[in-house]
Amino acid sequence: MRVDRNSVVPLYYQIQQRLLERINSGDFKSGDPLPSEMELSDNLSISRMTARQALKSLCQLGVAYSLRGKGTFVSRNKLAKDSRQLFSFSEEMNARGAKVQSKVLLFRIVSPDTEIAEALHLEPGSSVVQLRRIRCADSVPFCIETTHLPERLVPDILKTYDPATSLYHTLDESFSIHIVSANEVAEASVASGAESRLLRIKPKAPVFRFVRTAFLDTGEPAEFVRSVYRGDRCKVVSRLVRPV
Amino acid sequence: MRVDRNSVVPLYYQIQQRLLERINSGDFKSGDPLPSEMELSDNLSISRMTARQALKSLCQLGVAYSLRGKGTFVSRNKLAKDSRQLFSFSEEMNARGAKVQSKVLLFRIVSPDTEIAEALHLEPGSSVVQLRRIRCADSVPFCIETTHLPERLVPDILKTYDPATSLYHTLDESFSIHIVSANEVAEASVASGAESRLLRIKPKAPVFRFVRTAFLDTGEPAEFVRSVYRGDRCKVVSRLVRPV
DNA sequence: AAGTGGTCTAGACCACTCG
DNA sequence: GAGTGGTCTAGACCACTTG
Numbered sequence: 001m002r003v004d005r006n007s008v009v010p011l012y013y014q015i016q017q018r019l020l021e022r023i024n025s026g027d028f029k030s031g032d033p034l035p036s037e038m039e040l041s042d043n044l045s046i047s048r049m050t051a052r053q054a055l056k057s058l059c060q061l062g063v064a065y066s067l068r069g070k071g072t073f074v075s076r077n078k079l080a081k082d083s084r085q086l087f088s089f090s091e092e093m094n095a096r097g098a099k100v101q102s103k104v105l106l107f108r109i110v111s112p113d114t115e116i117a118e119a120l121h122l123e124p125g126s127s128v129v130q131l132r133r134i135r136c137a138d139s140v141p142f143c144i145e146t147t148h149l150p151e152r153l154v155p156d157i158l159k160t161y162d163p164a165t166s167l168y169h170t171l172d173e174s175f176s177i178h179i180v181s182a183n184e185v186a187e188a189s190v191a192s193g194a195e196s197r198l199l200r201i202k203p204k205a206p207v208f209r210f211v212r213t214a215f216l217d218t219g220e221p222a223e224f225v226r227s228v229y230r231g232d233r234c235k236v237v238s239r240l241v242r243p244v
Numbered sequence: 245m246r247v248d249r250n251s252v253v254p255l256y257y258q259i260q261q262r263l264l265e266r267i268n269s270g271d272f273k274s275g276d277p278l279p280s281e282m283e284l285s286d287n288l289s290i291s292r293m294t295a296r297q298a299l300k301s302l303c304q305l306g307v308a309y310s311l312r313g314k315g316t317f318v319s320r321n322k323l324a325k326d327s328r329q330l331f332s333f334s335e336e337m338n339a340r341g342a343k344v345q346s347k348v349l350l351f352r353i354v355s356p357d358t359e360i361a362e363a364l365h366l367e368p369g370s371s372v373v374q375l376r377r378i379r380c381a382d383s384v385p386f387c388i389e390t391t392h393l394p395e396r397l398v399p400d401i402l403k404t405y406d407p408a409t410s411l412y413h414t415l416d417e418s419f420s421i422h423i424v425s426a427n428e429v430a431e432a433s434v435a436s437g438a439e440s441r442l443l444r445i446k447p448k449a450p451v452f453r454f455v456r457t458a459f460l461d462t463g464e465p466a467e468f469v470r471s472v473y474r475g476d477r478c479k480v481v482s483r484l485v486r487p488v
Numbered sequence: 489a490a491g492t493g494g495t496c497t498a499g500a501c502c503a504c505t506c507g
Numbered sequence: 508g509a510g511t512g513g514t515c516t517a518g519a520c521c522a523c524t525t526g
Binding site: 059 | 430
């Protein structure tokens with residue numbers, strides 16, 4: 001391992017990156033000790049504080065942990081990275097290498113119910129575009145997703161959008177609608193008869209019900225989604241931080 | 245502001261705590277600049293690196309943020325924006341004004357199963373303290389919670405801790421164990437016969453199953469919890485952020 | 489006793505912001 | 508130009524773990 005002292009990249013960051021590469025390449029495995037502070041500072045001819053900063057930064061990323069008197073070790077949890085981020089179903093499944101198929105059940109303009117109208121801050125009388133799909137990954141049904149968009153944000157979407165493709169991609173590209181955040185509420189429930197048929201599970205099998213409101217960078221609500229996920233195919237992973 | 249140089253409490257931690265108190269008391273408000281590194285080091289007669297460590301620790305907690313050339317400021321959102329917050333059951337219910345009661349089912353030292361041993365990075369042969377409780381809010385049972393702590397972190401806890409009280413509070417006060425983050429996986433499921441009796445719900449009623457591993461600021465895992473929450477009394481609220 | 493990380497010092501140079 | 512945080516050095520003492 002070497003560092004470039006003429007680089008504008010900070011030394012501690014170079015070391016962090018080298019160690020990350022070696023962890024990802026399997027050079028260091030889960031539970032393995034990383035080089036100690038002294039080892040790094042001797043081998044790389046840097047001060048101990050700089051070596052220490054590199055190792056601490058790995059701890060803050062959740063990639064490693066330190067034990068006084070023992071050393072610094074590679075974490076066994078690789079999960080740490082996917083602290084909950086906002087992905088669409090297509091994006092999430094593509095990232096896992098699964099092939100996404102969608103069966104469109106509804107794609108139409110409707111009057112919103114009061115929960116939707118409130119969540120999307122709609123004027124009385126406004127309409128929404130409603131899109132209900134069964135989402136499958138590798139031919140296995142995962143969820144029934146019903147999304148609602150204020151009609152004024154997506155004029156003519158019924159004519160221009162192919163509802164079997166990624167909605168978020170189309171919103172980005174065709175409508176310049178860039179969703180940046182969302183609030184989501186999950187409930188534990190059981191499948192109704194109709195849901196169980198669509199998801200090919202038993203009636204009263206466990207499911208998650210999600211209600212999500214998604215926002216633009218202006219804070220304006222732009223999407224309201226209700227979805228039902230099979231409980232046997234889906235887990236909700238969260239990264240929690242302790243408030244002070 | 246003063247520091248106690250004879251205390252066993254680290255200087256940077258004393259300063260962090262004093263600043264936290266002043267933030268919570270409204271002495272520093274959202275967006276206000278905190279004392280600069282030089283200001284702290286001059287006023288308290290400490291080195292700049294120690295002052296810096298105190299301020300950085302506040303940034304890591306999400307309470308403050310630093311801007312090069314400008315200063316260190318109190319965060320506008322005290323809530324960590326992109327994550328849910330980590331609360332113990334007692335804290336969460338007290339915050340809602342509910343009265344917490346706990347019925348202790350188990351409080352003992354056991355050998356961990358392999359999932360626990362791996363999650364807590366335990367040496368072979370190490371023991372854990374196991375605490376299983378039914379947690380009630382206003383006399384209504386909410387969940388069955390089984391927590392595991394490495395025995396070496398909490399010596400004599402069986403003698404010193406009243407298991408009907410807040411565990412996190414005791415970890416903080418009696419053992420200087422400061423939990424700062426956690427990974428959590430939630431599943432949708434249905435109650436077993438035994439669970440339904442303890443939670444006073446019907447068998448096969450919907451429940452959440454949580455598995456949580458909690459960490460110290462060193463990245464060291466310190467707690468492993470399995471819990472079952474009534475589906476009719478509990479929702480999981482998340483704030484999601486779209487990656488860039 | 490040797491090695492580890494945790495804390496602390498007293499300096500240094502840099503890039504950045506602002507008046 | 509004065510003040511800020513970002514990085515870095517070369518020491519130091521400590522508590523802890525392991526052989």
